[in-house]
Amino acid sequence: xxxxxxxxxxxxxxxxxxxxxxxxxxxxxxxxxxxxxxxxxxxxxxxxxxxxxxxxxxxxxxxxxxxxxxxxxxxxxxxxxxxxxxxxxxxxxxxxxxxxxxxxxxxxxxxxxxxxxxxxxxxxxxxxxxxxxxxxxxxxxxxxxxxxxxxxxxxxxxxxxxxxxxxxxxxxxxxxxxxxxxxxxxxxxxxxxxxxxxxxxxxxxxxxxxxxxxxxxxxxxxxxxxxxxxxxxxxxxxxxxxxxxxxxxxxxxxxxx
Amino acid sequence: xxxxxxxxxxxxxxxxxxxxxxxxxxxxxxxxxxxxxxxxxxxxxxxxxxxxxxxxxxxxxxxxxxxxxxxxxxxxxxxxxxxxxxxxxxxxxxxxxxxxxxxxxxxxxxxxxxxxxxxxxxxxxxxxxxxxxxxxxxxxxxxxxxxxxxxxxxxxxxxxxxxxxxxxxxxxxxxxxxxxxxxxxxxxxxxxxxxxxxxxxxxxxxxxxxxxxxxxxxxxxxxxxxxxxxxxxxxxxxxxxxxxxxxxxxxxxxxxx
DNA sequence: GAAAGAAAACGAAAGTAATCGAAAGCAGCA
DNA sequence: TGCTGCTTTCGATTACTTTCGTTTTCTTTC
Numbered sequence: 001x002x003x004x005x006x007x008x009x010x011x012x013x014x015x016x017x018x019x020x021x022x023x024x025x026x027x028x029x030x031x032x033x034x035x036x037x038x039x040x041x042x043x044x045x046x047x048x049x050x051x052x053x054x055x056x057x058x059x060x061x062x063x064x065x066x067x068x069x070x071x072x073x074x075x076x077x078x079x080x081x082x083x084x085x086x087x088x089x090x091x092x093x094x095x096x097x098x099x100x101x102x103x104x105x106x107x108x109x110x111x112x113x114x115x116x117x118x119x120x121x122x123x124x125x126x127x128x129x130x131x132x133x134x135x136x137x138x139x140x141x142x143x144x145x146x147x148x149x150x151x152x153x154x155x156x157x158x159x160x161x162x163x164x165x166x167x168x169x170x171x172x173x174x175x176x177x178x179x180x181x182x183x184x185x186x187x188x189x190x191x192x193x194x195x196x197x198x199x200x201x202x203x204x205x206x207x208x209x210x211x212x213x214x215x216x217x218x219x220x221x222x223x224x225x226x227x228x229x230x231x232x233x234x235x236x237x238x239x240x241x242x243x244x245x246x247x248x249x250x251x252x253x254x255x256x257x
Numbered sequence: 258x259x260x261x262x263x264x265x266x267x268x269x270x271x272x273x274x275x276x277x278x279x280x281x282x283x284x285x286x287x288x289x290x291x292x293x294x295x296x297x298x299x300x301x302x303x304x305x306x307x308x309x310x311x312x313x314x315x316x317x318x319x320x321x322x323x324x325x326x327x328x329x330x331x332x333x334x335x336x337x338x339x340x341x342x343x344x345x346x347x348x349x350x351x352x353x354x355x356x357x358x359x360x361x362x363x364x365x366x367x368x369x370x371x372x373x374x375x376x377x378x379x380x381x382x383x384x385x386x387x388x389x390x391x392x393x394x395x396x397x398x399x400x401x402x403x404x405x406x407x408x409x410x411x412x413x414x415x416x417x418x419x420x421x422x423x424x425x426x427x428x429x430x431x432x433x434x435x436x437x438x439x440x441x442x443x444x445x446x447x448x449x450x451x452x453x454x455x456x457x458x459x460x461x462x463x464x465x466x467x468x469x470x471x472x473x474x475x476x477x478x479x480x481x482x483x484x485x486x487x488x489x490x491x492x493x494x495x496x497x498x499x500x501x502x503x504x505x506x507x508x509x510x511x512x513x514x
Numbered sequence: 515g516a517a518a519g520a521a522a523a524c525g526a527a528a529g530t531a532a533t534c535g536a537a538a539g540c541a542g543c544a
Numbered sequence: 545t546g547c548t549g550c551t552t553t554c555g556a557t558t559a560c561t562t563t564c565g566t567t568t569t570c571t572t573t574c
Contacts, residue, residue: 007550023263023266026534027533035550035551037534038551039549039550039551041533042535042550054265056266057263057264057532057558057559058559066265068392068395069272069392069393073304073307073308074265076307077303128385128389135408138408141405143405144403145403146401146402146403146418146421147401147403148398148399148400149388149398149399149400156401161403161421264560283524284522284523292561293560294523295560295562296560314569315523315569
């Protein structure tokens with residue numbers, strides 16, 4: 001393993017190593033590349049933000065190593081209280097008679113769980129997890145635009161359903177994201193899904209981002225909404241005050257829950 | 258089982274083991290993974306919290322799945338044997354590489370359950386039950402054309418996804434029906450769904466009807482395929498011989514299973 | 515079948531070691 | 545001069561252990 005390579009080369013080599021060996025350790029990579037463990041952790045964080053690896057304690061594994069059910073379960077398990085609070089607050093923004101779009105994030109699923117007392121609401125979603133959740137809610141009308149099954153997120157992906165959605169009048173769209181920063185706005189780890197979300201943001205009358213504190217300051221590989229395009233951000237109390245202030249300065253109504 | 262795996266990998270492997278063997282024991286897992294029983298119990302607790310396993314005394318069993326030890330009678334309640342046989346026969350008509358349409362009938366679901374050993378198969382379906390079933394089959398590519406949720410059948414209805422389907426080359430379409438007679442052909446109880454099925458029959462290169470004996474001679478309100486449009490009927494041994502003969506006279510290959 | 519005792523399993527708590535990530539500072543380069 | 549990439553430092557977090565009181569299950573006896 002060569003030393004004195006560029007940052008980009010090192011990250012490429014690290015990714016290659018993760019994929020070849022199936023598991024890497026921070027300590028080993030630090031020794032191999034002749035850089036500090038903090039630098040390796042920074043590299044792995046970048047690769048994780050692009051959805052290429054999954055960070056583990058002491059190292060990383062290839063994205064896709066874990067089964068779809070477990071990947072989904074791990075995502076749902078993160079910040080459960082924050083997501084529930086954000087979900088409840090998101091549901092409170094939904095009025096009887098509304099047509100809303102819920103994306104495939106686990107925070108949008110938390111919103112769906114709080115719709116049991118709403119009436120005449122239409123939910124448009126490509127999340128199979130949300131469809132399953134709303135099967136027991138006869139008061140909610142569910143529309144699924146369609147696409148190809150992506151097991152890791154129990155959702156349907158692709159742009160084919162956009163024509164369907166364009167025919168609908170969607171009052172509010174609720175979007176999770178991999179990260180949010182003032183410069184990059186809302187970002188995702190999948191370029192393809194970011195492209196679809198970008199169109200959806202344009203189709204919704206009101207855009208609501210639902211993010212827990214861990215998402216602030218983090219950047220995924222593709223942006224899908226600038227701060228100016230966001231009407232509301234619902235987040236929890238741990239959200240960093242400085243970034244919240246910058247979002248508010250850009251005109252976003254930030255709800256801390 | 259290698260040591261030095263991460264927590265996520267261990268839990269993935271534990272979940273896999275639960276699903277493969279149908280039952281696991283804390284003591285065995287502790288020995289296999291080289292960690293304490295408390296750690297294994299913590300792992301199982303997390304998997305149980307997420308609804309992936311059910312904790313038992315001393316171990317765990319799969320969640321939402323029949324354990325191999327459960328009685329055959331309970332399996333029968335789960336799905337009648339005739340449908341399972343028809344489903345198995347339907348799956349045998351599906352070749353690796355095929356793109357097939359499965360409708361939202363419970364017999365089509367039986368087909369989906371027999372696809373675990375197929376490769377490179379694309380399933381096009383609006384049945385949420387089938388999507389859920391195929392979540393565990395990474396070898397099967399799933400496409401969902403989309404529509405409005407119909408809770409009674411865990412499926413999506415409506416003609417909106419037809420444009421999507423028209424772009425696809427579907428070798429075989431598998432259709433359940435409310436009834437089949439020589440005069441009316443295949444019939445359904447929903448005029449709306451019959452209209453969609455009629456279009457779908459026209460889009461599939463080969464049309465396969467999957468019907469148990471109770472469907473012969475029965476008539477729903479709307480027809481969606483004449484006998485001449487049907488290539489194969491898969492049915493069980495109790496199908497009435499005279500109606501079977503008439504179908505055969507009309508050029509249908511009837512498979513009795 | 516009920517009761518009693520023993521064994522197995524559980525989960526909470528506390529402790530330890532490893533790992534993490536934020537922050538600050540420095541060097542090199544355009 | 546400002547930016548990038550790297551370092552060190554250090555408080556926080558994670559993952560695992562052992563211990564021990566509690567609970568559940570099994571076995572034996574009546």
